[in-house]
Amino acid sequence: MQKDQLLTRRRALVAGAAALGAAGAAGVLATGTGDRAARPAVPATGAQAARRPLKPSAYRLQPLTGYGPPGTVAGRTPVRGAPLLRLSGRGRIMVLTFDDGPDPRYTPDILDTLARYEVRAMFFVCGEMAAGNRDLLVRMADEGHVVGNHTWSHPLLTRLGRGRIRSEMERTSDVVETACGERPEWFRAPYGAWNRAAFQLGAELGMEPLAWTVDTLDWTTPGTRTIVDRVTDGAAPGVVVLSHDAGGDRSQSVRALRAYLPELLDSGYRITVPRRQYA
Template sequence: MHKHQLLTRRRAFAVGAAAVGAAGAAGLFVTGRGKETASPAAPAAGPRAARRPLKPSAYRLQPLTGYGPPPSVPGLPPVRRAPLLRVSGRGRTMVLTFDDGPDPRYTPDILDTLAKYDVRAMFFVCGEMVAANRDLLARMADEGHVVGNHTWSHPLLTRLRRSRIRVEMERTSDIVEAAYGERPEWFRAPYGAWNRAAFQLGAELGMEPLAWTVDTLDWTSPGARTIAARVQNGAAPGVVVLSHDAGGERSQSVRALRDYLPELLDSGYHVTVPRRQPA
């Protein structure tokens, strides 16, 4: 299957699959050493919603995780019951993340903007995209960005057997290591659809789970100005922003980054990549 067909299929599936974890569900904020507080419900999408600030949202993260955590393995990240939803807020720190790439049509422009402002970001990549664009991961490594695991083909993990989830994750970690130079230390479930197997297998592969608190909804093509406004209105210490550099037409995301990044920096935010937090 050609790359553009893969991208089209994946994004079309996302429209239906997002409802699996959405439905107005509340997630969990993980702060400090695992303290949990209820997150606010997400605002509805649409023209009116685009004109008002998005509250930090975990609407795709209704926990499919109502299990006691299994034993941790020495030397590997602990198995968490929910993904990390924010990082240290010291110094007005924010994290920018980009999913589904790398895509040669958009990822280089995003990297150019980040380089212009000397900012590091996180890229949660799909193995099938890395296979055709290894040079972009080499550039990410050279420029200090963090590359995370977003599975090989972007499936809905909650519909897969455990053995298939392992293949999706492990195969991606292997190709990231070959192209980037290191195995990924962070994992994000496609569509934010987490389950017990994803947390367990991620930990077994040496990865921490990371979600987001501000969703730009850029995959709905709301316009670059709306995307930028959602980031600016959602800015706060410890916020993790979700955007995309692949999976569809992403020129709006490219233009939005050019607008909001200098604004964040001028406002005193330190945009950087996270470090692992203790459980």
């Protein structure tokens, strides 16, 4: 299936996926190490040059009551009942994530912007896209980004049997390992539609489930300024932002990143990636 077809499928499935899925409970991720301090931002160009101060967000994440480390054998990935949502740690830290790629039309521009400000992000790749763009996987890994698993063909997992789910995950992990030298340690279900099988199989393959707390809805192409506002208005310590670098026209997502990334850094946020707590 070609990635440009995903936009039509997404519009038909995304409403039902929320009910079928389970991104409703918040877990906690640990902060990565070796993060860079925020650097002075280089001004954005064009209309994005107009900056406005970020107001403290009224949206504050709360950990699930009673949440704690699962009782697992050392070295074994836990089987969770809900995806992780929150980045723990002190200070104003956030995670930027990009789904559905890599796409040679948009992913290089996103990587260029991240490199310009010396920050790392997470890329949840689809195997059918990654297989033909392994050079971009190599670049992601070489520049310190986290490469995660987003299945092979972006299906709705809640409609698949266990064998098909495993195949979707394994094939993508194989491509990532071939390009980057190691298998993905993070997994994200397409459409945010999680089920017990996805959690179990992901854990068996050594991957933690990661969802998001701020959805830019950039796949609807709402306009660059709208995407920027959704990120800056939702900014808060521990937030995980969902954007896309493939699956349709992502030029708005590329332009939005150029605008909101320096705004976040100017406001004292550190953009980081999580580390595994129980691997």
